[in-house]
Amino acid sequence: MKKTFRYALYLLVVIQASCVDNTPPPDIFQLPMTYKVGKKPSALFSEDLNNDGFPDLMVANSASDTLSFFAGNGDGTFKEPATMHTGREPMALTSGDFDGDGLFDVAVCNYGDGEVSIILGQKDGMFKKKESVKVGRLPIAIVHGDFNNDQKTDLAVTLRFNKLIILLGVGDGTFKLAESYQAAGTPAFMTVGDFNNDKNADIAVALNGVKVKHIKVFYGNGNGTFESPQKLEGGTQSSFITQYDMNMDGNADLIISNTMFDSLSIFLSGGNGTFKRMSDFAGEKGPEFLVAGEFTGDRIPDIVACNKRDGSVSVIPGRGDGTFVYPHFNYPVGSSPRAIVGADFNQDGLTDLAVLLYDSQTLEIMMRSVEGVSKIDIDS
Secondary structure, eight states: OHHHHHHHHHHHHHHHHOSSTTOOOOOOBOSOEEEEOOSSEEEEEEEOTTSSSSOEEEEEETTTTEEEEEOBOSSSOBOOOEEEEOSSSEEEEEEEOSSSSSSOEEEEEETTTTEEEEEEEOTTSOEEEEEEEEOOSOEEEEEEEOSSSSSSOEEEEEETTTEEEEEEEOSSSOEEEEEEEEOOSOEEEEEEEOTTSSSSOEEEEEEOSTTOOEEEEEOBOSSSOBOOOEEEEOOSSOOEEEEEOSSSSSSOEEEEEEGGGTEEEEEEEOSSSOEEEOOOEEOSSSEEEEEEEOOSSSSSOEEEEEETTTTEEEEEOBOSSSOBOSSOEEEEOOSOEEEEEEEOTTSSSSOEEEEEETTTTEEEEEOBOHHHHHTOOOOO
16 A cells, blocks of 8 residues: 555656646656665766676765665665775765776775775675775766776876876776876866777866866877867856767767756767767756666667756657757656666666665665656657
């Protein structure tokens, strides 16, 4: 009875939250499942961290100074979390094989300590802290890539005000501090890719400074150094950045959220280091973290936005040419959604979502509905 009542209540809220008056969005997702996390959850990612073939989740709890590791069961559910201690205020996470043993490891930005903690995965599915590397004041975001083409995983870290820091991997789980770069404009999140097709890793950075209306791309030289950044005009005070081939031409495009301006921006890649800025398009209230992928069953890339000011997740259907359908499909998730990731948690070939709810200290799992996807009719 409680589950039936909760589902009815959930549908009622979904209908009320829809962009189109009195028209509910399609049932893309099932009734959410929830798990408790630590205080002020700030970041999460999904990888197969225990090498069992199923996606797992790792959550950073900034006020608890901990990580919560949720091992996936392969059916959309997760085991009770294991807790690991970090430095002060873990704010960002990334994962890669840092010591060459074929297992995923974790790097954590400790905002309060000015450090990056390296936590190595073990064959028994557990983790062991390796070292902490001082990077500078207020590290806010972290990504990994091979920046010097030595087949060892490196790290890039943004500091809250104006720096991009490069850490080169030694290959045994340790890192050495390399170059630092000016990244004026209050650098925030990053994404790594080969945007000019020269076989070297590049870094695109969202800039969160007040009145900043551009992002920056640092093109890699292949030896661990980067050229002076190129500005891409577009967006305003951007918060999050990711990449995906939104127009299906084989090149990864850049997608950014402009949280304070309730909009998103997209830069279509020419594959040679050039980008075409598309017109900004409307989001909901406070779109920040983004997931790109196929969510509407038409084999055309879409965007999912986590809206921090109205407690919702939006599915923004794509047309396949870098433009998008409006209105969006909106789904309530709870107060202050902080971060979101996509993965196939139950091995059915569809991308599911995991959402962090900051105020309620909750991890919400939104599984895809096969029946709902098959019934979607998008007016493009």
